[in-house]
Amino acid sequence: MEDARSGPAAGGATIGELGEDRVLARVLPRLVSGDAALLGPGDDAAVIAAPDGRFVVTTDLMVHGPDFRLAWSTPYELGWKAAATNLTDVAAMGARPTALTVAIAAPPALGVDVLEGIADGLREGLAELAPGAGVVGGDLSASAVLTIAVTAFGDLEGRAPVLRSGARVGDVLAHAGVRGEAARGLALLFAEGRDASGEPDVALAQAVRDRHPALVSAQLAPRPPVAAGVIAAVAGATAMLDVSDGLARDARRIAAASGVGLDFDAAALGDDVRLALAGAEDHGLLATFPPGAAVPAPFEPVGRVVDGPGRLLLDGEPVEALGWDPYSGWDGRTG
Template structure:
């Protein structure tokens, strides 16, 4: 086991109480540059554009992560990355995070400290001008994280899902299918003889060192490509959180168009989620910015929202209500 798993030793949150726990966490978090940071009832952040984008996302032990497969630092990273990608998908630059944690009473304080370390390293790597400006602590039978992220449009119009037009180029930035391949391998090889998630089994099988497993634990969304896409005239954009097919269907429905795929993509690239890349449409004469690459074109609305050639592609992917039954939580 790696060193981060030492986080499961030492005094618990119940032993120390909220004030001491909060002090240990806050000192590890990236501060950013708010007008007024943590310590009062609200933070004060600037909005130079006069507008800001805001998004929120939850991560719950069981459907969203497993301690058997992820360290607390991994979970901190992932909680940040999944929210920053939503900000980028609007064409904005991330500026602030508010993080709420609910942990069982017996959770070692070091787990929360390691989680905070994951937040810090993720912000440093993905959005170094961003910071944590506030949050909350509570207790729950299930470890739960809620992150709210803010972003600055810097004078640009937000890039929404409803702007795609026939003739636009369909493009993607970031990996497709890596996180889903990693999760598939963990469910196949990272389990014990009873079918329960097992870090030891993941290590023994080699799954623990798989680059796809690393992407499942710590997605690397192309944050900088969001503002670049906005500057290049992107007509529509969204974060690929639940899988290319289901998210493409969302964009097509919002825009009233059909998306026609030209790239040959396997099932896991189409329907696997949690890569947190960006899907965008651009005018046909645009030079694609950053890491964007063409995968198709926007067509007039037909019977299907997503097609490959003339073949309809099911717009399905991750659905927490349809795909999660709590059996392995």
């Protein structure tokens, strides 16, 4: 697969050759609308059921270059990751994901098979991570750079949303999901998946996949614990968020919003504590639970809530909030 800003896959029709209507006629049948759709794609807007009377909504953007490389990610993985990263934001509110809208801006010379692969990844990602949810609409436009924008909706099912601002001193700090694996996969791709000029290389990336399939998959097609969001809400979580920018950086957001401090237990974070704290894009869930409450699986206690607004500690000592910043990169990345 060539760079998204250059040519299409060899032998396939391009978006520009087919035009919007025929492209959509090939892509839309690969998707499902989901259980919440009263009216799916085909009109100017979809109609989604909201039995609770409210809905959770979030949006995220993936841009070729800063967020992904087609030399490393397959179109299927792009669709999967686009679903996963938005589903966890819905889950972090304690809601059940119900629907996505997807807008794609792509170079006219890009192969239609790329969009078909993205659609397949979206469909299968939803089926595994949020059964019953579907794609209810979106948009297709032209751009010099492949860009995927997803808006996700969720149903609170009568519960109050779980906010970042509810943590209280004495609460248990707990995490669900992997820690640092996506960052390890990205570091491997940077170290071994580029050619002599530093450009991402398809063959070299495949060799990295062959040697480290789990770590590369954690970065390119994460499998976050989406269902754990509702589990946490039902169990009485006082605060929660999606860990997308690194455990430490995102933990500080709970600390700041709640006016408390968070003290991580180094022994609970695994062998590589720094990478567990700094590594981004695992898309786990970080939550706080009342003292004495049973922490539900798949959450694991990793610390406690302490006094001191905005403080971030590791075994009682101040720790830097390393992680991913889209304007300055990942301060924990190697290679």
